[in-house]
Amino acid sequence: MNRASIHLKDPRALYTTICDIAVTSSGATMAWVGLRDKDLIVPVAWSESARRYVEGLEIRVPEAGGEQGGGPTALAFVRGAPYICNDYLADDCTKPWRAHADAFGVKSAAAFPIFRRGQAVGALNLYFDQAGAFDDEQVALIEQMVEDLCFALENLDREEGRICAERLAQERQLQLSSIVETALDAIITVNARFEVVVFNRAAAQMFGVAPEDAIGQPLDRFVPVEYRAGHHQRMVGFAAKGEVSRFMGRPRELQGQRANGEVFPMEASISRSGEGDGLLMTVTARDVTQLRQAERAQLASAAAEAANSAKTQFLSQISHELRTPLNAVLGFAQLMRADTRDPLAPRHQAQIDLVLQAGEHLRTLIDEMLDVSRIESGRMAIDARDFDLCALLRSVLSISQPQASRYKVRLEEAFSPACRFQLHTDPDRLRQVLLNLVSNAIKYNRPGGWVRLELVRDEAFIHILVRDNGLGMTEQQKAQLFQPFNRLGRENTGVEGTGIGLVLVQQLVTLMGGDLAVDSEPDRGTCVRVALPATDIRPPGYPPGQRPTGAPASSSHVAHPVGTVLYIEDNPTNATIVEQVLTRWPEIRLVVAPDGASGLERARDLQPDVILLDMQLPDMAGLDVLRRLKADPATRNLVVIALSASAVTEDVATAREVGAVDYWTKPIDFERFLEGMRKVLPS
Structure with missing residues (x-):
């Protein structure tokens, strides 16, 4: 039986073998093995002579705690001890099976429990054709055979457990390898000599080194030269302490070095397993180059935003401080000019006009600088609403007429008197844009010249054109047109200006979702095109007595206010x-x-x-x-x-x-x- 237990790896083959050995060595006429299946003991192996005997054989296991109705097989199973029946035909427990046994010449029988994993799982049954066949020596021999069988079953279980454990370990290793290979972070494992034994795909991509070239290399290869001594010292300390150190057990920013020599920032943490020569240390690292760049960009953006906010606040305060005395200058100048009881002499009147022009110039400069600052800091809001564009254009021409008269420039309205295009944007900001453009067209013109407002509509945009036949610009001047405070060489011409008006115009048009284009030729004039998204419908008629937005109010007031x-x-x-x-x-x-x-x-x-x-x-x-x-x-x-x-x-x-x-x-x-x-x- 011992030899069979070494070579046989299948329990059923062992059961068949013990049946054959029992018949051969003990002189039994039949032998079979039954295993419990729910509440029955079912034959699973037998000697050739017992084949017909076990056909249709049904042995029920007694209920827990009882032996009633159990034959030798069931009683051996329940008791966990051999049941010897030397006179089969006279034993009370064999009564249900006597006729069946007598047909096969059974005179004595015995059942020996089979144990597996510490509990009875079945029984070996032997039959003799003579009564009294089971003496002590025979029983001891069969018990030894069953003990050898149980030992063989335990060996099979142990081997099966070992194979299962190895299979699970292999599966876990494959899973771990798959996880390591597909991990987004670089994973590098080194042995007690700090040689690389695991180098995943992410590590290969991060350092620019193929895994096969990295295996066996010292970990210091991936650290810049100037940091290697300190890094190696920390690794030695981590390996020796046997505990997570303050620096190496949590993510820490380090410097890595790629194969091409590039040094980059990375966050890394380390863990350990094993001891002595079996020590393994695993480093998990992440390239944080883009993260640091994003952080620097965010800090720069925050700093720029703070600077813009501070600048806007400063300009707002300066604007207030400048407007207060400027109010006195312009206010009293206007009072002196309007005084009819004590009018100024013509010479003084001209001087007051110059004071007012200079004051208005200063106010324009303050307003434009503040508006530019608001736009740059993202604090300029657009109040979009529907309005009559043609009425707004006429108001721009009306407001600009005094300046045009002063420069002896003719203003022309090149759109139909019945024109009533509807536009959806900020009318105040659009008026500000057009007043600036018309003012420039007037100032940089010549006596007898003209400035024309035109209106063109296509499917997507309404184009407002401010065209003049004035001085025009060279290509070099056009290239510098939107540079703040650059007056394109005309700062010495005596024409007032700030150099930021067009900068503001461009930003406002962009803020309104439009586009600005400039076409100009020296001595032939300039055309500035403002394109804004069109509205599909025209405005309805206005109720009687209601003025469209942007239209000038009637000045016919007879009675004075009270x-x-x-x-x-x-x-x-x-x-x-x-x-x-x-x-x-x-x-x-x-x-x-x-x-x-x-x-x-x-x-x-x-x-x-x-x-x-x-x-x-x-x-x-x-x-x-x-x-x-x-x-x-x-x-x-x-x-x-x-x-x-x-x-x-x-x-x-x-x-x-x-x-x-x-x-x-x-x-x-x-x-x-x-x-x-x-x-x-x-x-």
Whole structure:
């Protein structure tokens, strides 16, 4: 049996072999092995002589804890001990099978339990044709045979377990190899001598070295020369300590070196397994070149944004500080020019005109610098809405007419008088763009020249053309056209200008989703084309008496305004200018409050027709005054107009949101100021 257990690897073959040996060595007439299958013991192997005996044989296992109805096989299985039956025909437990056994000449029988993995799984059954065949020696011999069988089964189980474990290990190794090979991070394993034993595909791509060339190489090969000593020292320390060190056990930024010598930043962590010569250390590394570049770009962007914000804030503050004294300069200059009771001499009148021109030039410079700064910092908002484009073009020509008359340039309207194209964009910003372009066309023209506004529409765009027959530009000048503060060599011609107007125009057109193109020839003139996305429909007719956006208002006012105006202003100069402007309307009463608290009190007491509110007061912000006015039932319905030296878009929008009906900026333009006051005062 021992020899069979060495060579046979199949349990059923072992069962058949023990049956044959039992018959041969013990003189038994039949032998068979049955294994438990649910509540039955089923024959699975037999000697040739027992083939017919086991056909249809059914042996039921007694219920747990009982032996009732069990034959020798079942009792040996349940008891876990041999059951010897030396007189088969007389034994009480054989009664159900006596007739079947007698047909095969059975006189004695025995059943020996078979154990596997520590529990009974079946039984070996032997039959003799004579009674009393099982003496002690015979039983001991058969027990030894069964013990050898059980030992062989245990060996098979151990071998099966080993094979299964090896198969699982191989599968895990294949899975691990697949994971390592397909990992996005570089994975490098080194042995106790710091030689590479694993070098995955990501590592090959990161370092530019084929895996077969990396295996067996020292890890230091992939570290720049200047860092190798320190890196090697840390690796030695990590290998010796047997624990995760502070530096090497978590991701840390290191420097790697590719095969071409390029040094790059990487994050790496290391783990270990095994001890002594079997020590393995695995490095997981990631190229963070793009990440660091993105971080630097983000920091640069944040720094640029902060710088832009600081610049805008600085320019806004400077704008306010410049507008306040400029309001006095332009305000008193306008008062002197408009004084009919004590008129200026012609020579002084010309000088005042120069002061006003210079002041307007300075105001334009302040406004344009602030607008450019807003656009660059992303704080310029576009308020898109539908409006009548042709009406806006006519208003641009109307506003530009005084300048054209001064330069002796003719303005022409080259589109149909019935034209009423609808456009959806910001009309205020478009008017700003066109006023700038028309102003340039007038200034850089010649006496007797012309400036023409044209309108062309195609399927996708409306093209507004500002064409003139003025000085024109060379190719070199056109190449420098949108450089800030570059006046293209005309700064010494006596023509006023800032050099940033066209820069602002280009940025505004882009912000509105349009395109700007310039065509020019020296001494033949210039054509600037503004292309904006078209709107498919034309505007409906306006209700009677309603003006389209951008159309100039009628100036036919017969009666002078009347009423009370409260001006909340701490600057006496600004208050004096407004007081002097309003003296032309004798039935207007002006009351000045020097701070917010007194302004709130006077508003409740006077119930003025209009409140002019400065936005920077000594005791509180103008917005706080406005909020209190709108929160008080006694003043919430009063007309409030913000009048401030701050032209910041956010300030304008916030004031209107809080409740101001309009927002006017200083320096005050008398004509626009008076026109605005006419609209809000009773007549």
